[in-house]
Amino acid sequence: MVSTSFTPIASLVGGALIGLSAVLLMWATGRIAGVSGIAARLFPPYQDRQFPGRLAFIAGLVAAPVLVLLVTGSLPAQTIEANPVVLIVGGLLTGFGSVWGSGCTSGHGVCGLSRLSARSLVATMTFMATGMATVLVMRHWN
Template sequence: MITEFTPLTSLFGGMMVGLAAVLLMALHGRILGATGIVGGLLRFDNASDWVFRAALLLGMLAAPSALLLLTGSVPAIDIPVSTPMIVLSGVVVGLGTFFGGGCTSGHGICGNARFSRRSITATITFMIGAFVSVFVIRHLIGA
């Protein structure tokens, strides 16, 4: 199986996410946890909080649109698994973020930067789960 190795693009993307997390914390006192932000859109009890979450989500969606406008194309995304497998993966990740009390952005970026023991434990668990999943899918199942 061929995998793409893009260290410079990955470094730049990581720096952008890190900068966004730092600016959100510095300017608004908020943690950049993507699943918590999106999940909060389902609650309508605080109008200003809902607008903040919607604006953040729209900003995340605007970046690919801006790239398309600037360059005329977007990077090709090749997903080498079936749609049911993508849906199943989404459900598993959703359950993990629910039971883990957050996602990789909240725990992995913001929590680890604050030396949160809970976030460090969650991130180690995410990584072990990822290693095991890749090993099983690539070497045991052979997909």
């Protein structure tokens, strides 16, 4: 059985920061904080005036663990029990799902639900149910 740590304070702070960043991005640019869309539009043919903002958003995601390391002196312990093939296939399926679903967990789950989008509700229910089914199968298949 895989155990997990219960971290209510860190989870609350992290969730608040995600919500705050989504609100600030919407306020400053009128854009939704869909990470997969922002990252995809860093590459051609999407060279437009919003490129610097997209780059700054992704740089912030990459810089966050560095900031945690500088502030706390260590990174949270992480264990990845999947083999590289499973990680690669999972990454590709996630990318395909983001494209096929016209958005990712941040775009639909954070921003879409807060805007009461029915399409985002269906998308979020779909990827949550799929994620739960995947965990159930993978934990009982091994």
